[in-house]
Amino acid sequence: MRLDSANPGLVDRVDLLAALDRASASKVAIISAPAGSGKTSLLRAWADRSGQARRLAVVQVQRDRPDAQTFWRALHAAVRQVSGGTGGTQPSAATPDFNAQAMVDRVLSALADARVDIVLVIDDLHELSPEALGQLTGLLTNLPPHVHAVLATRRDLPLGLHRLRLAGGLSEIRAADLRFTERETRELLDAAGITLSEAGAALLHERTEGWAAGLRLAAIALADHGDPERFVVEFSGSNRTVAEYLIAEMLERQPAEVQRLLLRTSLLDRVNGELADLLTGRPGSERILLGLEDANAFVVSLDAERTWFRYHHLFADLLRLELRRTVPEELPGLHRQAAEWFMQQGRLVDAIWHTQAAGDWPAAARLLADHSFSLTLDGQAPTIQALLRAFPPAADHPELALVRAGGELVQGRLDEAAAHVAVAQAYLKAAPPDRRRRLRVGIASVKLSLARRRGHLAGVVEQATFLASPVTGQSNEDIALDSELRAVALMNLGIVEAWSLRLDDGERHLQEGADLARTIGRPYLEVGCLAQLGFASKLRSFAIAQRRCHEAIALAERHGWGTEWMIAPALVTLAETMTWMGGFDDGERWRQRAAQALQDDTGPGIRLLLHVVTGMLHAGRGHLREALDEFSAAEGLQSQLMGRHALTSLVTGWTVATQARLGRLGEARALLAAVEGECANWGEVRNARAVICLATGDPAGAHGALKDVVDGTAPVIHDFTVVEANLLGALAHRELGDPRSANRCTERALALAEPERLVLPFAITGSGELLEALPRHDTAHAALLVDILDVLHGSPLTARDEAVAPPTEELTASELRVLRYLPTNLSRPEIASQLSVSVNTVNTHVRNIYAKLQARDRSSAVQRARDLRLLSAGPTRPRTVT
Amino acid sequence: MDPAAARYAIRIKGQLGATVLSAFPAMVPRWRGADTVLTGRLDRSALFGVLAEVDALGLDLLEVRQLAPRRTSHESHNNRSP
Numbered sequence: 001m002r003l004d005s006a007n008p009g010l011v012d013r014v015d016l017l018a019a020l021d022r023a024s025a026s027k028v029a030i031i032s033a034p035a036g037s038g039k040t041s042l043l044r045a046w047a048d049r050s051g052q053a054r055r056l057a058v059v060q061v062q063r064d065r066p067d068a069q070t071f072w073r074a075l076h077a078a079v080r081q082v083s084g085g086t087g088g089t090q091p092s093a094a095t096p097d098f099n100a101q102a103m104v105d106r107v108l109s110a111l112a113d114a115r116v117d118i119v120l121v122i123d124d125l126h127e128l129s130p131e132a133l134g135q136l137t138g139l140l141t142n143l144p145p146h147v148h149a150v151l152a153t154r155r156d157l158p159l160g161l162h163r164l165r166l167a168g169g170l171s172e173i174r175a176a177d178l179r180f181t182e183r184e185t186r187e188l189l190d191a192a193g194i195t196l197s198e199a200g201a202a203l204l205h206e207r208t209e210g211w212a213a214g215l216r217l218a219a220i221a222l223a224d225h226g227d228p229e230r231f232v233v234e235f236s237g238s239n240r241t242v243a244e245y246l247i248a249e250m251l252e253r254q255p256a257e258v259q260r261l262l263l264r265t266s267l268l269d270r271v272n273g274e275l276a277d278l279l280t281g282r283p284g285s286e287r288i289l290l291g292l293e294d295a296n297a298f299v300v301s302l303d304a305e306r307t308w309f310r311y312h313h314l315f316a317d318l319l320r321l322e323l324r325r326t327v328p329e330e331l332p333g334l335h336r337q338a339a340e341w342f343m344q345q346g347r348l349v350d351a352i353w354h355t356q357a358a359g360d361w362p363a364a365a366r367l368l369a370d371h372s373f374s375l376t377l378d379g380q381a382p383t384i385q386a387l388l389r390a391f392p393p394a395a396d397h398p399e400l401a402l403v404r405a406g407g408e409l410v411q412g413r414l415d416e417a418a419a420h421v422a423v424a425q426a427y428l429k430a431a432p433p434d435r436r437r438r439l440r441v442g443i444a445s446v447k448l449s450l451a452r453r454r455g456h457l458a459g460v461v462e463q464a465t466f467l468a469s470p471v472t473g474q475s476n477e478d479i480a481l482d483s484e485l486r487a488v489a490l491m492n493l494g495i496v497e498a499w500s501l502r503l504d505d506g507e508r509h510l511q512e513g514a515d516l517a518r519t520i521g522r523p524y525l526e527v528g529c530l531a532q533l534g535f536a537s538k539l540r541s542f543a544i545a546q547r548r549c550h551e552a553i554a555l556a557e558r559h560g561w562g563t564e565w566m567i568a569p570a571l572v573t574l575a576e577t578m579t580w581m582g583g584f585d586d587g588e589r590w591r592q593r594a595a596q597a598l599q600d601d602t603g604p605g606i607r608l609l610l611h612v613v614t615g616m617l618h619a620g621r622g623h624l625r626e627a628l629d630e631f632s633a634a635e636g637l638q639s640q641l642m643g644r645h646a647l648t649s650l651v652t653g654w655t656v657a658t659q660a661r662l663g664r665l666g667e668a669r670a671l672l673a674a675v676e677g678e679c680a681n682w683g684e685v686r687n688a689r690a691v692i693c694l695a696t697g698d699p700a701g702a703h704g705a706l707k708d709v710v711d712g713t714a715p716v717i718h719d720f721t722v723v724e725a726n727l728l729g730a731l732a733h734r735e736l737g738d739p740r741s742a743n744r745c746t747e748r749a750l751a752l753a754e755p756e757r758l759v760l761p762f763a764i765t766g767s768g769e770l771l772e773a774l775p776r777h778d779t780a781h782a783a784l785l786v787d788i789l790d791v792l793h794g795s796p797l798t799a800r801d802e803a804v805a806p807p808t809e810e811l812t813a814s815e816l817r818v819l820r821y822l823p824t825n826l827s828r829p830e831i832a833s834q835l836s837v838s839v840n841t842v843n844t845h846v847r848n849i850y851a852k853l854q855a856r857d858r859s860s861a862v863q864r865a866r867d868l869r870l871l872s873a874g875p876t877r878p879r880t881v882t
Numbered sequence: 883m884d885p886a887a888a889r890y891a892i893r894i895k896g897q898l899g900a901t902v903l904s905a906f907p908a909m910v911p912r913w914r915g916a917d918t919v920l921t922g923r924l925d926r927s928a929l930f931g932v933l934a935e936v937d938a939l940g941l942d943l944l945e946v947r948q949l950a951p952r953r954t955s956h957e958s959h960n961n962r963s964p
Contacts (some may be wrong), residue, residue, distance in 0.1 A: 035940040051951070154937060213940060239916045243940050314940050317903060716917030759883045 036213025052813035055082035067382035068132035083114030092560025094379030112814040125153040179210030184210035266319035391527030398427035452492040455641035498536035531570035582759025604640040653684035657691040683709040683716035699732035752783040895942035
């Protein structure tokens with residue numbers, strides 16, 4: 001049980017609390033004052049005070065974890081907690097591919113959906129990385145009306161809130177406001193049970209200048225002091241700085257075991273009883289820590305059970321200096337003990353940090369090399385970089401090359417990664433025998449990722465040979481490391497196989513990778529494998545591919561990764577299959593989400609795919625110029641991939657065909673002529689040749705190009721190429737004045753298109769007239785034919801089963817707010833600006849609205865909403881929009 | 883924006899004791915009345931490192947002054963600034 005009110009030295013600073021009340025009525029309140037001014041105490045007193053009408057989401061920026069992901073996950077968790085976890089936002093798990101913008105949107109959306117007034121309280125903001133600070137500005141300038149923020153920092157920060165300041169939405173509490181008055185000084189002494197004359201209290205106030213940390217230190221030093229008046233006079237007569245003088249006094253008055261504990265544990269960011277016992281070499285530390293917190297002696301517990309504690313930063317810094325000055329020879333040993341303890345607890349980062357602090361650089365390098373892969377999977381890439389920077393240049397260890405390679409890989413800098421791998425490889429022979437196996441596996445793993453990113457199948461297969469041998473670790477740690485590497489290797493292997501059209505192998509390896517990832521508790525890898533599995537099964541069956549993609553996305557969303565890079569293959573595959581089936585609006589929706597997930601880079605393969613899908617959508621809608629831009633961009637990316645891949649013939653074929661349809665015949669012929677070797681025989685390229693023939697009035701030539709595709713002897717990626725060939729053949733027959741043959745070809749195209757409902761080839765080839773000409777009694781595919789004509793005439797495919805079913809889930813307040821803008825002709829950015837939220841937030845809401853109403857597009861959503869009487873402002877509380 | 887190192891005098895309120903001074907190993911301390919003056923040769927990042935330490939330890943910063951090159955008042959430094 002916490003009994004804050006019973007703490008001596010924590011007085012109720014009524015005036016200051018009232019000042020913070022006033023400040024927190026502004027959109028953003030900033031408490032900016034130096035160390036020890038009492039910012040955190042003020043926030044705690046304000047937060048703990050009864051009668052707070054608003055819910056507080058409190059986050060303290062961790063000194064040793066200034067990275068954006070740690071901060072945003074903590075803030076998101078705090079917001080979820082106070083908002084009751086509404087709004088369908090899932091908790092967010094750590095990910096190696098942190099998408100900050102998506103996270104800001106997720107926090108905003110959770111805030112928007114909360115039905116209570118919320119204050120975000122962020123302490124120690126000066127510890128936050130500049131990158132995360134910039135993202136925070138984005139959040140603060142978009143807060144919903146019922147959300148406010150209170151920030152505490154040691155110094156003014158470049159938050160970019162000028163507009164807010166001009167609009168009067170920003171208020172500040174500064175060092176002068178935080179100073180104790182003389183009256184408050186007396187109250188503090190009284191509360192601590194210290195008897196001091198009026199004059200003595202005045203002297204103490206003058207000497208400390210009302211500085212909170214000084215007064216609190218003095219109160220501790222004065223407790224049970226025999227002659228407080230003399231203490232104050234001596235303090236006042238000294239020229240030493242307040243903090244140093246009082247810390248020395250305070251320490252001196254503590255029992256020896258307390259001094260020992262304070263000094264020796266000051267090198268930890270966090271301490272618990274067990275660890276303190278270890279560093280002090282004697283039992284009973286937990287009791288001391290609890291006593292210190294109860295005495296309000298700059299020790300605060302970090303959990304409700306009061307097992308972990310931390311010191312006030314200023315206090316810890318001074319103790320650490322004192323420790324280093326008085327017993328420098330003990331420091332390495334203490335750090336070593338701490339490192340060992342953290343290692344046993346599996347807290348790798350702390351263990352590596354203390355190994356570095358002990359000056360054991362080679363050991364630190366080995367630890368980092370062994371665990372950088374796991375740490376990367378845990379989303380700790382920024383921490384790895386910070387640990388790397390801590391190595392002095394003279395202590396650079398060859399094993400760190402592998403860590404650096406991994407870092408470059410995360411950033412997508414493939415050449416730099418390869419250079420570091422070369423260094424690691426050169427070191428392999430000189431490495432001690434017991435290190436070689438680990439190093440070899442590590443090198444193979446990085447090379448495998450490199451080869452995969454470059455689409456280099458032979459390289460992947462070569463590096464993945466270790467998969468054939470069973471897991472043979474000496475220790476549990478070896479086995480765990482091996483399992484992670486195996487899961488990643490299976491994923492990389494499966495991806496490259498799928499891209500090489502070795503679909504069965506690819507699907508098998510990806511499934512094995514997903515299963516292994518699940519067994520070892522690595523959801524990030526499992527999602528990655530499943531998303532790729534969706535992509536890999538596309539050519540076999542759209543239905544299976546779509547089911548697998550939805551599974552991968554659902555699993556990702558459970559971990560808060562709805563727009564992360566690794567589900568992009570699933571998003572793109574959904575976009576592509578929907579587009580093939582003529583669901584252009586759905587396809588566009590998935591495409592947009594994929595583009596959002598691919599904001600940060602990612603490697604040429606997946607970007608190529610995104611260009612292809614975008615081009616398909618344009619082509620399907622008859623926007624040939626835009627389609628050509630996308631196909632050309634995809635064509636340009638092919639050069640970055642090594643060797644032929646699944647889509648080579650398709651990308652080249654469509655680029656040529658689109659050029660020809662736009663009348664740019666010279667370019668089309670030149671590109672076609674440049675197609676080399678085996679690729680020229682593929683159906684997709686032959687179709688393109690036929691399009692050129694048709695564009696130049698040579699239907700006979702078209703037939704010649706199409707013959708092997710139509711009769712099934714030319715290799716093709718998928719039946720869709722044969723459908724297209726039959727339609728081009730039909731167009732050629734029509735040109736030649738043979739409508740019966742044209743009808744026969746069209747009917748064959750319909751038959752081939754039926755199983756997967758391939759609508760897109762009809763749109764791309766402009767086959768509307770062919771279909772119109774086909775006598776209805778002559779076709780076995782009338783329903784498909786009508787659907788295709790609907791798409792060609794510009795009406796989106798309508799769902800068959802959306803009649804009067806109620807929404808699958810009730811719409812949230814903020815979704816309803818967005819819904820009511822849908823009947824207007826405002827665009828999504830305009831709606832966003834009306835509601836003072838980001839476009840991404842609106843997109844998220846619209847996506848949820850569509851899903852819940854089972855609507856396919858804006859107009860069907862509006863129709864459903866009308867039917868369900870959702871458009872009039874209902875019982876939900878209307879909020880004013882500022 | 884001179885990236886080169888220069889000599890700085892940093893005046894802090896109060897007489898810094900051994901504990902706090904150990905945070906400034908590169909600076910020569912001298913008590914001046916009730917204040918402490920830390921003197922040392924610093925480039926820009928070292929200067930801001932010292933100032934960050936002053937901030938972290940809650941010290942009262944009174945003055946930061948770049949000393950003119952080659953000026954020898956009490957100390958005798960021969961190193962010339964470029």
